[in-house]
Amino acid sequence: MRRGEAPRVSGVRLTYSELRVVGCEAVTPRMRRVTLAGDGLAGFTPVAPDQQVKLFFARDGGVPEVPDPPAGLDDVAGWYQRYLAMPDERRPWMRTYSIRRHRSAAREVDVDFVLHGDGEHDGPASRWAAAAGPGDAVGLYGPSVSHLRTPGRHDWKLFAGDETALPAIGAWLESLGPDERAVVVAEVAGPEEEQRLDSPASVTVLWRHRGSAPAGRSDVLADAVRELDFPDGEPFAWVAGEASAVRDVRRHLVGERGVDRRAVAFAGYWRVDRTHDDASTAEELADHAEASAG
Numbered sequence: 001m002r003r004g005e006a007p008r009v010s011g012v013r014l015t016y017s018e019l020r021v022v023g024c025e026a027v028t029p030r031m032r033r034v035t036l037a038g039d040g041l042a043g044f045t046p047v048a049p050d051q052q053v054k055l056f057f058a059r060d061g062g063v064p065e066v067p068d069p070p071a072g073l074d075d076v077a078g079w080y081q082r083y084l085a086m087p088d089e090r091r092p093w094m095r096t097y098s099i100r101r102h103r104s105a106a107r108e109v110d111v112d113f114v115l116h117g118d119g120e121h122d123g124p125a126s127r128w129a130a131a132a133g134p135g136d137a138v139g140l141y142g143p144s145v146s147h148l149r150t151p152g153r154h155d156w157k158l159f160a161g162d163e164t165a166l167p168a169i170g171a172w173l174e175s176l177g178p179d180e181r182a183v184v185v186a187e188v189a190g191p192e193e194e195q196r197l198d199s200p201a202s203v204t205v206l207w208r209h210r211g212s213a214p215a216g217r218s219d220v221l222a223d224a225v226r227e228l229d230f231p232d233g234e235p236f237a238w239v240a241g242e243a244s245a246v247r248d249v250r251r252h253l254v255g256e257r258g259v260d261r262r263a264v265a266f267a268g269y270w271r272v273d274r275t276h277d278d279a280s281t282a283e284e285l286a287d288h289a290e291a292s293a294g
């Protein structure tokens with residue numbers, strides 16, 4: 001997000017909750033599931049299978065402090081300015097994550113964190129998740145939708161993404177009906193990063209490994225979609241992951257496969273060599289405008 005821009009607000013619930021870690025488990029060697037709980041989740045109302053939340057991590061490892069929640073939708077930009085105006089040492093890191101599962105009665109959510117894990121590319125959220133343990137505090141703001149386009153008429157769904165997309169894809173697959181068809185193309189580092197994805201629908205999952213290539217620096221996702229034998233009928237495509245890989249996949253779907261661009265929902269979830277706090281490039285702003293169009 002460009003500093004000084006407001007967070008996206010479409011479908012947002014203006015609820016801030018202070019939560020505690022109540023459990024952690026390894027999904028794969030490089031993905032850690034953190035269960036967060038708190039009474040603030042009493043009002044958590046799911047908005048979509050691929051819902052995103054803003055998480056806040058205190059710089060000193062304690063309880064994050066944020067400005068009072070916005071008074072309404074027209075105050076979200078003002079809230080963000082108040083957040084940015086906090087002194088650096090008190091302003092918590094804000095990062096975007098998907099809700100993998102929500103257990104309403106228990107007031108719990110699961111968030112699956114990719115552990116970048118090489119020391120060089122760790123960020124505050126990935127570091128926090130790697131070390132998180134029961135009782136640790138985190139702030140949560142949301143949820144809101146992660147993709148601005150939702151399925152219209154279509155015959156089957158295509159999900160394409162890297163590890164960061166898997167929590168939303170997992171939630172999507174669980175939400176499908178038994179009569180639906182879906183194909184998942186998932187880029188992960190290697191076979192040890194494949195995870196179980198359940199669905200009542202008829203789903204084909206194609207795992208693709210980038211091997212020794214670092215995350216975000218491989219063409220395997222776009223190549224796998226290029227090589228895919230499309231089932232008959234019109235698809236709805238959902239794409240997420242590293243921003244330039246997402247752009248490649250979208251261009252292929254619209255430009256070479258002739259998929260209606262309104263049937264391609266896409267979002268860059270992270271950028272190589274840039275943190276969440278770095279400004280958006282002109283290309284990313286154009287992507288966002290295209291993702292919101294129609």
Ligand SMILES: Cc1cc2nc3c(=O)[nH]c(=O)nc-3n(C[C@H](O)[C@H](O)[C@H](O)COP(=O)(O)OP(=O)(O)OC[C@H]3O[C@@H](n4cnc5c(N)ncnc54)[C@H](O)[C@@H]3O)c2cc1C
Pocket residue numbers: 052095096097098099111112113114115116121122123124125126127146163164165167168215267268269270271272273274275276277
């Ligand atoms: C709508 C939405 C939903 C998302 N859902 C999830 C989710 O459920 N799980 C999840 O893990 N991520 C998810 N992400 C991606 C996550 O927000 C980013 O990866 C974020 O940059 C992580 O913050 P950080 O503090 O660890 O790293 P940052 O401080 O943002 O970045 C530090 C360094 O890490 C690199 N980096 C960032 N992400 C990765 C990565 N995945 N692999 C390798 N290097 C990386 C950056 O290029 C940079 O060099 C989502 C993003 C969006 C927009």
